[in-house]
Amino acid sequence: MKKRNTTTFAVLAATALVFSACAHAPKPQELIDLEAMRSTKDYEAAKEKQPELSQASDSAHKKAFTAWEDEELDISKHYAQLATIKLRTALTLISQVQTNQRVVSARKEFATLQAEHGRLIAKIGEADEQIKLHGQLTAARKAAAVKEAAFKAKLTEAQQKQEQQKALAAAQKSIGDANLALKMADTVDASKNAKVVYQSAVMLLTRAQAALEAGNASEASTTAMLAKGKAKAAHEAARPKFLSAKKDSARQVRNQALQKAAAGIPGVTVKFKTVGQTQQLIIPVLNLFKRRRKQQTEIRDEKMVTLNAIGAVLNKFTEYPVVVTGHASHRVRSRQRYAISQTRAQVVANHFVSMGVKLKRMVVAGRGAEVLMASRRSRDNDRVEITLLFH
Amino acid sequence: MRKLFVVIGLSLCCAGSARADVADLQQTLSDLRSQAGDKEKMDVLGATKVELSQISGWLNDATNAVKLEAGKKARRFFNLVRVQIKLVDQLVTLSKLQQRAKQLEDNISGLKQQMASAKGQLEDKRVQIKVLNSAKGK
Numbered sequence: 001m002k003k004r005n006t007t008t009f010a011v012l013a014a015t016a017l018v019f020s021a022c023a024h025a026p027k028p029q030e031l032i033d034l035e036a037m038r039s040t041k042d043y044e045a046a047k048e049k050q051p052e053l054s055q056a057s058d059s060a061h062k063k064a065f066t067a068w069e070d071e072e073l074d075i076s077k078h079y080a081q082l083a084t085i086k087l088r089t090a091l092t093l094i095s096q097v098q099t100n101q102r103v104v105s106a107r108k109e110f111a112t113l114q115a116e117h118g119r120l121i122a123k124i125g126e127a128d129e130q131i132k133l134h135g136q137l138t139a140a141r142k143a144a145a146v147k148e149a150a151f152k153a154k155l156t157e158a159q160q161k162q163e164q165q166k167a168l169a170a171a172q173k174s175i176g177d178a179n180l181a182l183k184m185a186d187t188v189d190a191s192k193n194a195k196v197v198y199q200s201a202v203m204l205l206t207r208a209q210a211a212l213e214a215g216n217a218s219e220a221s222t223t224a225m226l227a228k229g230k231a232k233a234a235h236e237a238a239r240p241k242f243l244s245a246k247k248d249s250a251r252q253v254r255n256q257a258l259q260k261a262a263a264g265i266p267g268v269t270v271k272f273k274t275v276g277q278t279q280q281l282i283i284p285v286l287n288l289f290k291r292r293r294k295q296q297t298e299i300r301d302e303k304m305v306t307l308n309a310i311g312a313v314l315n316k317f318t319e320y321p322v323v324v325t326g327h328a329s330h331r332v333r334s335r336q337r338y339a340i341s342q343t344r345a346q347v348v349a350n351h352f353v354s355m356g357v358k359l360k361r362m363v364v365a366g367r368g369a370e371v372l373m374a375s376r377r378s379r380d381n382d383r384v385e386i387t388l389l390f391h
Numbered sequence: 392m393r394k395l396f397v398v399i400g401l402s403l404c405c406a407g408s409a410r411a412d413v414a415d416l417q418q419t420l421s422d423l424r425s426q427a428g429d430k431e432k433m434d435v436l437g438a439t440k441v442e443l444s445q446i447s448g449w450l451n452d453a454t455n456a457v458k459l460e461a462g463k464k465a466r467r468f469f470n471l472v473r474v475q476i477k478l479v480d481q482l483v484t485l486s487k488l489q490q491r492a493k494q495l496e497d498n499i500s501g502l503k504q505q506m507a508s509a510k511g512q513l514e515d516k517r518v519q520i521k522v523l524n525s526a527k528g529k
Contacts, residue, residue: 074464075467078467078470082470082471085471085474085475085478086474088478089477089478089481092478092481092485093481095485096481096484096485096488099485099489099492100488103488103495106492106495106496106498107495110495110499110502113499113502113503113506114502116506117502117505117506117509120506120510121509123513124509124512124513124516127516127517127519127520128516130516130520131516131519131520131523134523134527137527
């Protein structure tokens with residue numbers, strides 16, 4: 001049994017010696033690393049894309065492996081390193097191509113983005129410009145609004161001034177009107193004929209003028225209107241008195257003229273007589289008719305001058321009523337006296353009518369021998385008296 | 392005697408050849424160091440520090456090998472350095488590209504933010520204009 005064990009041990013030892021004699025030296029680390037690299041996907045890519053370098057690497061790898069098998073470890077290590085460098089070079093070149101593609105792609109993308117960015121910047125610029133324009137527009141609007149407000153204020157001020165001027169002008173016109181009314185009142189002597197009202201108007205006008213000078217147009221206007229009213233009232237109140245006075249004056253003048261004209265009539269002696277409020281200018285034409293009985297109502301030729309002169313006076317002073325009174329002397333038969341005197345008056349009146357004196361002015365009357373102005377039988381009584389009546 | 396001369400001649404030839412080989416290796420080493428220095432300067436972003444460190448290590452190993460006149464070993468390091476320098480070139484280019492890409496992407500991101508802000512501003516302004524227009528209408 002012991003002998004058998006010894007034999008088995010010897011066999012095992014011999015086998016170990018044989019195996020140890022046949023075993024390789026351990027692989028160099030460089031070769032191990034290379035083989036690890038070759039087992040990656042990168043190696044497959046290198047074979048495809050860099051075939052020359054891959055083949056060179058493969059060749060070096062084989063030499064390294066062979067040298068390792070031949071136990072030439074330095075040589076194996078050398079070739080493993082060489083193969084590794086070749087493979088790395090191949091992988092580096094592949095990476096370069098890929099990176100180059102990255103660069104190209106990035107450049108393109110960058111250019112595209114730059115263009116897009118440029119457009120964006122341009123759009124922002126446009127938007128900024130728009131906003132700026134809006135700002136300018138707003139500023140311009142504000143400035144315009146300020147100007148408009150200032151202009152409106154000026155306009156309002158100007159309008160107010162204009163209105164004030166208008167009011168002053170209106171007040172001035174009112175004062176002018178009042179002045180005119182006062183002048184009108186003066187024409188009828190209102191200061192005398194309507195003293196109180198006139199004074200009131202003058203006072204109001206003075207006040208209105210003072211208000212106008214003070215620039216108070218409203219008060220001036222109102223006061224002037226009141227003054228005008230008062231002046232008109234004064235005018236109205238004074239007018240009748242004034243007209244009456246004026247009429248009297250005119251009448252007096254006219255009466256004087258009449259008297260003067262009557263005094264100038266040839267062959268007559270004018271007489272004046274007052275009966276109540278009425279005055280009479282009596283023009284007696286004596287010895288007017290012919291002496292013969294049948295011709296007692298015929299006017300003597302030489303008296304025509306006198307009658308014509310009287311007729312001219314009557315035509316000149318048309319407003320005086322005229323009374324033509326015929327008279328007779330006692331030479332005329334008593335029963336004929338009125339008739340003849342009447343006829344005589346009528347004849348004279350007719351003569352005047354023929355001269356243009358209106359008949360309606362005249363009152364024709366015969367008084368017979370009622371009123372004698374000489375002795376009863378004096379021919380001077382055969383007369384006609386033309387009496388003009390006046391106040 | 393003749394054999395002796397042949398051996399001496401061959402030895403002298405080999406010695407001359409070895410001296411020329413060492414000088415050549417040193418020249419190569421110098422060139423590669425210079426190139427490595429240039430690459431280090433190029434890598435302003437510091438993307439290849441590890442690779443440049445490896446190059447430095449390999450150049451040191453190559454220097455030792457040249458000192459030991461192990462030309463074959465030195466050439467292996469030179470080969471590694473050359474290939475690594477190419478890798479560094481590509482890595483530097485890649486890092487610059489990546490930086491450019493990142494810069495562009497950052498710019499895009501910033502531009503997008505600006506656009507979002509601008510859109511907001513534009514919208515606000517449009518609302519303002521609408522209000523102003525309606526006010527103008529009144």
